[in-house]
Amino acid sequence: MNAPAQDTAVERTLVLVKPDGVARGLSGEVIRRIETKGYRVVALQLTTATPELLAQHYAEHEGKPFYQPLVDFMLSGPVVALVAEGERVIEGFRSLAGATDPTAAAPGTIRGDLGRDWGLAVQQNIVHGSDSAESAAREIGLWFPAS
Numbered sequence: 146m147n148a149p150a151q152d153t154a155v156e157r158t159l160v161l162v163k164p165d166g167v168a169r170g171l172s173g174e175v176i177r178r179i180e181t182k183g184y185r186v187v188a189l190q191l192t193t194a195t196p197e198l199l200a201q202h203y204a205e206h207e208g209k210p211f212y213q214p215l216v217d218f219m220l221s222g223p224v225v226a227l228v229a230e231g232e233r234v235i236e237g238f239r240s241l242a243g244a245t246d247p248t249a250a251a252p253g254t255i256r257g258d259l260g261r262d263w264g265l266a267v268q269q270n271i272v273h274g275s276d277s278a279e280s281a282a283r284e285i286g287l288w289f290p291a292s
């Protein structure tokens with residue numbers, strides 16, 4: 146990954162296309178929405194998570210009822226991990242993604258247009274996006290340790 150842009154208003158965020166999104170062939174659609182919004186993809190990899198990585202990535206959710214189903218789901222297949230860059234991209238990608246619950250997510254969003262409830266213990270909602278500058282820095286370091 147190249148050095149971050151000099152403009153301090155430019156942010157980076159970690160996006161994951163979760164196993165449901167990859168399995169359904171939606172990785173390109175997610176990237177298309179990021180790029181057509183005007184953000185830049187500055188790192189990209191197809192990878193499979195490990196329990197250790199997910200324990201760190203989802204540490205804030207440990208102990209919640211959906212935690213283990215979430216970890217199992219995230220281990221069920223490959224994910225696309227990418228870093229998107231742009232002004233206010235952390236908030237901007239969260240807007241593109243839509244609400245956590247794909248049934249309730251607004252049409253026009255990734256989750257609202259492409260996701261639905263499958264009656265499972267975990268919401269299979271296609272994408273993850275960092276929720277703050279602190280989370281983004283931490284998560285980019287986890288998924289792209291060489292950057």
Ligand code: UDP
Pocket residue numbers: 211215244245266267268269270272273274276
């Ligand atoms: N999740 C779930 N049930 C819940 C809350 C969350 O299955 O009641 C899953 C869902 O896949 C979500 C992830 O856990 O994307 C992380 O939850 P978070 O609250 O961080 O939502 P996000 O930031 O992804 O919208």
